Amino acid sequence: MARMVTTRNKVISTTAAWLVGFLIFFPILWMVLASFKTELEAFAIPPSFLFFHWTTENYVTVQERSDYFHHALNSIIIAGGSTLIAMLIAIPAAWSMAFSPTKRTKDVLLWMLSTKMMPPVGVLVPIYLIFRSVGLLDTRAGLIFILCLGNLPIVIWMLFTYFKEIPKDILEAARMDGATIGRELIYVLTPMAVPGLASTLLLNLILAWNEAFWTLNLSTLEAAPLTVFIASYSSPEGLFWAKLSAASTLAIAPILVLGWFSQRQLVRGLTFGAVK
Amino acid sequence: MKNVLCAVAGAASLLISAPSIAQTTLTVATVNNSDMIRMQGLTSEFTTKNPDITVKWVTLEENVLRQRVTTDIATKGGQFDVLTIGTYEVPIWAKKSWLVPLDKLGADYDVGDLLPKIKDAVSVDGKLYAAPFYGESSMVMYRTDLFDKAGLKMPESPTWDFVVDAAKKLTDKSGGVYGICLRGKAGWGENMAFLTAMSNSFGARWFDEKWEPQFNSPEWKKTLATYVDLMKQAGPPGASSNGFNENLALFSAGKCAMWIDATVAASMVTNPKDSKVADKVGFALAPNTGLGKNANWLWAWSLAIPAGSKKVDAAEKFIAWATSKDYTKLVASKEGWSNVPPGTRTSLYKNPDYLKVAPFAKLTLASIDAADPNKPTVKPVPYVGVQYAAIPEFQGIGTQVGQQFSAALSGSTTVDAALSAAQSATEREMKRAGYIK
Numbered sequence: 113m114a115r116m117v118t119t120r121n122k123v124i125s126t127t128a129a130w131l132v133g134f135l136i137f138f139p140i141l142w143m144v145l146a147s148f149k150t151e152l153e154a155f156a157i158p159p160s161f162l163f164f165h166w167t168t169e170n171y172v173t174v175q176e177r178s179d180y181f182h183h184a185l186n187s188i189i190i191a192g193g194s195t196l197i198a199m200l201i202a203i204p205a206a207w208s209m210a211f212s213p214t215k216r217t218k219d220v221l222l223w224m225l226s227t228k229m230m231p232p233v234g235v236l237v238p239i240y241l242i243f244r245s246v247g248l249l250d251t252r253a254g255l256i257f258i259l260c261l262g263n264l265p266i267v268i269w270m271l272f273t274y275f276k277e278i279p280k281d282i283l284e285a286a287r288m289d290g291a292t293i294g295r296e297l298i299y300v301l302t303p304m305a306v307p308g309l310a311s312t313l314l315l316n317l318i319l320a321w322n323e324a325f326w327t328l329n330l331s332t333l334e335a336a337p338l339t340v341f342i343a344s345y346s347s348p349e350g351l352f353w354a355k356l357s358a359a360s361t362l363a364i365a366p367i368l369v370l371g372w373f374s375q376r377q378l379v380r381g382l383t384f385g386a387v388k
Numbered sequence: 389m390k391n392v393l394c395a396v397a398g399a400a401s402l403l404i405s406a407p408s409i410a411q412t413t414l415t416v417a418t419v420n421n422s423d424m425i426r427m428q429g430l431t432s433e434f435t436t437k438n439p440d441i442t443v444k445w446v447t448l449e450e451n452v453l454r455q456r457v458t459t460d461i462a463t464k465g466g467q468f469d470v471l472t473i474g475t476y477e478v479p480i481w482a483k484k485s486w487l488v489p490l491d492k493l494g495a496d497y498d499v500g501d502l503l504p505k506i507k508d509a510v511s512v513d514g515k516l517y518a519a520p521f522y523g524e525s526s527m528v529m530y531r532t533d534l535f536d537k538a539g540l541k542m543p544e545s546p547t548w549d550f551v552v553d554a555a556k557k558l559t560d561k562s563g564g565v566y567g568i569c570l571r572g573k574a575g576w577g578e579n580m581a582f583l584t585a586m587s588n589s590f591g592a593r594w595f596d597e598k599w600e601p602q603f604n605s606p607e608w609k610k611t612l613a614t615y616v617d618l619m620k621q622a623g624p625p626g627a628s629s630n631g632f633n634e635n636l637a638l639f640s641a642g643k644c645a646m647w648i649d650a651t652v653a654a655s656m657v658t659n660p661k662d663s664k665v666a667d668k669v670g671f672a673l674a675p676n677t678g679l680g681k682n683a684n685w686l687w688a689w690s691l692a693i694p695a696g697s698k699k700v701d702a703a704e705k706f707i708a709w710a711t712s713k714d715y716t717k718l719v720a721s722k723e724g725w726s727n728v729p730p731g732t733r734t735s736l737y738k739n740p741d742y743l744k745v746a747p748f749a750k751l752t753l754a755s756i757d758a759a760d761p762n763k764p765t766v767k768p769v770p771y772v773g774v775q776y777a778a779i780p781e782f783q784g785i786g787t788q789v790g791q792q793f794s795a796a797l798s799g800s801t802t803v804d805a806a807l808s809a810a811q812s813a814t815e816r817e818m819k820r821a822g823y824i825k
Contacts, residue, residue, distance in 0.1 A: 152662055155637035177425065236459060244465045328452055329459060332415060332467045333444050344447035347420040348577075349632055349652055351662070 140364070147171070147357035154353040170358035178341055180362055187337035188366070189252050190327070191320035194259035198316060199309075201260075202267040207301070209268075210275035211283065221272065224265040232262070232325050243330060250332040258330065259320045267316050274308030275301075310377040314370075321367045338363040412702040413442045417457055418472040419450050419689065423522050423729040426719060427710055433718060434709050441702050450577075457694075461486045464696040469703045471692050473518060475509040475761065478690065479778045482512040488693040488700055489515045493708040501713065501733050503753075506688050509761045518690035519711040522652070523731030525755035526585060526684045527748075528672040529639065529657055530646045531665060534558055534565070544751075545673040545682065548589070548614060551646065555622035558645035567622030569644035570615070573631040574794035576786025581685055581775040582648070583793055584786075587611040589676045589683035591766040594777050594814075599770055599823040601814035603789070603807045612803050616796050628798035640664060648674055648683070651755055654748035655726060671751040673758060679766045685775035686759035688732065731756055781821045788813045 145161070146154045153164045174180070209217045239258065240249070248254030278301065286300045302309075324339040331340060342363050345356040371378070418424045424447070431443045446468070448456060453472070460467045461481065473481070481487050493499070493516075499507070502520060510518040528551070530542055540554050555567030571582040584594065592607035602608060619627050624638055632649055636656060639647045640663040647653070660666040674684035691707045693700055709715060713735060719728045726745040728736065730752060736742055737753045746752075764774040771777035776786065789810040796806035818824050 152637065152640060155633070156641060157638070157643075177428070237463060240459055240463050240465060244463060249465060249467060328448075329456060332446055336446075340446075340448070343449045343452050344420055346449035347422075347633075348450040349421050349650060350656065351633055351637060352420065 143357045144361050147361045149354050151351035151354045170354045174358050183338045183341040190255045193256040194320045195316045197260045198264050198267045206268050206271035250335050252335045258326045263316050270312045278304050412699050414469045415444050416470040417446045417468045420447050461694045466696040469697040469699045475688050476776050478510045478518045482517040486695050487517045492704050501735050510690050518692035519707045520688040520690045520732040522729035523688035524651045525759050527755045528648050530670050532670040533668040534645045542672050546675050548675045551675045559622040566624045568646045569635040569638050572627040572797045574790040576783050578631045580786045580790040584775045585685040586683040588681045588765050591679045593765040593769050603811035628794045651752040671748045682758050684755045785817045
């Protein structure tokens, strides 16, 4: 018999969920509000929540001073490109490790993850020298390459975990029916793994979009994505919170919209293992 | 149809016969300070006069810029042609041959017009390695109305005793007014800029002539104890996380009776658009203890050319334009005299138009003159720099020490414990770097 859920419990749990959601969302809301304040109001103590002089002058200043669309286009190309390439490499890798594991599979997986344990700044100078020698400094291709490498371990791990949840018997049954590897991958594995693939893709896209170490250090002008755009609004001498908030709001807008529309896939993918 | 053909042919012949101009693109790396943003906006004035040069800007946060530029210059990456650097970097980078000496700034540049202290700070062995874009020292900014109300009169060169007494008298915590606002946020360029300058006025020094750290000296103890005690009694709450911008906001909102910080703040706190106390601000030299040194620093954001640049001639042309007397006039004609970059040229401080709109000009100049990067302390030191020691290790050490002092201010450690931790951390780093055994 299903457990009875009283109205009171429902109200409490719904309120609690909204409260936690609001708490998590609050910094973003605060940033958006600050982007509509004047610099002095953005810094004011005690801060005003809604009753301040609303202004869009920060957005006008940001538009005048920077080429937002150039940076946004770079972000889309770099984050999108690195994610797609990482997926193309990771799907066969995770598939082979999940369905034909060897004695060393676990070691290989751990080794991959270990590359994420080193702080990136430790290899900044060697990478910078290599990029300089091969002419990759300040190029989108260079950033796609480095972000793809950086996120590859996470993508492989995530996909490996999803693939492992898929019963081998189903694939074997397909093989018994005479399916080739290609057909097995496309018609049997993919439909079952779609939520996992989608959430991995989205998470990787968000990680690449937000990556701020390599993108700041390896790009100058031509390939500079939105992270560089944001970094140009922090000032050591002079108030900047309102303009920085406007720049940040513009920078997260595309990924926020994407996340909003694909949240169902994201949640389904992330809880895939638990609800099968 | 015939007409169209003729027009196309004519246009083509014009295109062919037009002299082809080889374009040089300069990439300028800079920080997001209002004077730099203004320069960015005026770039077209330069490119109109120099049609063969295109200027592209990379604006970054100060620490990101420092990391980015250091990586590029150390690896000879050649990504930048003009760099915005501070007086801290100039002597270190010039000695490593990372910068191109600026000896072709043109006959009408008038190097002799640069303020002598600022010129010294960006020169090594008499050669100019960077051209100062704007310079600053630090001074006391105070509320004339609150001083009048309390019956106090700020001397032009106050002592620390006077400042401490006045701060305590002017504090009205229930009314939300604090006697003094000072930097407390940890960092070599944050609280340590202020505290190092303050320690100079108390007769302290970072290192003795043999590079031995001196945090165990009575002078440093007096400096830190005075600072912590003053801030506990007369400072705003949460001061250990306040830097320049936080204090600027507090002072502009009328919450501080005094603020000791960069002279460039003077134009911000007297600007009625951003400051509620614009017409009630007075200025004085940074305090002293009668030992001959005031607690003021010296800094100049300057333009330099990295050794890896392949466009040195164009870069030098741009630097000469951006730091010239004509540039000052250009800013004045477009945005008014109060917006010209301050603190680099003697002629500016003799200009009646500037003096009329800048009530702080006289004290800014006096403060810059009072700081000597080559002889910053009462006792002799082996280093150059007023609020820093110009050695590559200083950034790391300064920030570690700054964290200890910030902790002493927040009360999570004592003054003695902070000084002893600062001493051992500095000793360790200096031994590792080979200055001492």
